[in-house]
Amino acid sequence: MPIYEYICPDCKTKFELMRPLSKSGEPADCPKCKHPSKRTLSKFACFITDESGATSPVGGGCAGCASGSCNTCHT
Ligand SMILES: [Zn+2]
Structure with a gap:
């Protein structure tokens, strides 16, 4: 968890x-x-890091909610 x-x-x-x-x-x-x-609002909450080390926003929302409507998404 x-x-x-x-x-x-x-x-x-x-x-x-x-x-x-x-x-x-x-x-x-x-x-x-x-x-x-x-x-x-954690620094990494809205981004994912791929193998190359690049960070990119998680599509459709942040890593926490995936809905695009939580507080983290609005930063
Ligand atoms: Zn308190």
Whole structure:
């Protein structure tokens, strides 16, 4: 299962959560204040790296959601 990083909009706590890809776009509760937290925008989230070392956007959305409608996609 992939690990995703989240940041709490309230207390700014960063935390990691292991969850299925299908749940990666859903908010996760902050471990401190239980505020729903969104995934952090990782540098590599919207790109894939091929064997030649080149990076390219993942078609149809980002690596996290594949739907083109999550926060990561809008960066
Ligand atoms: Zn919090």
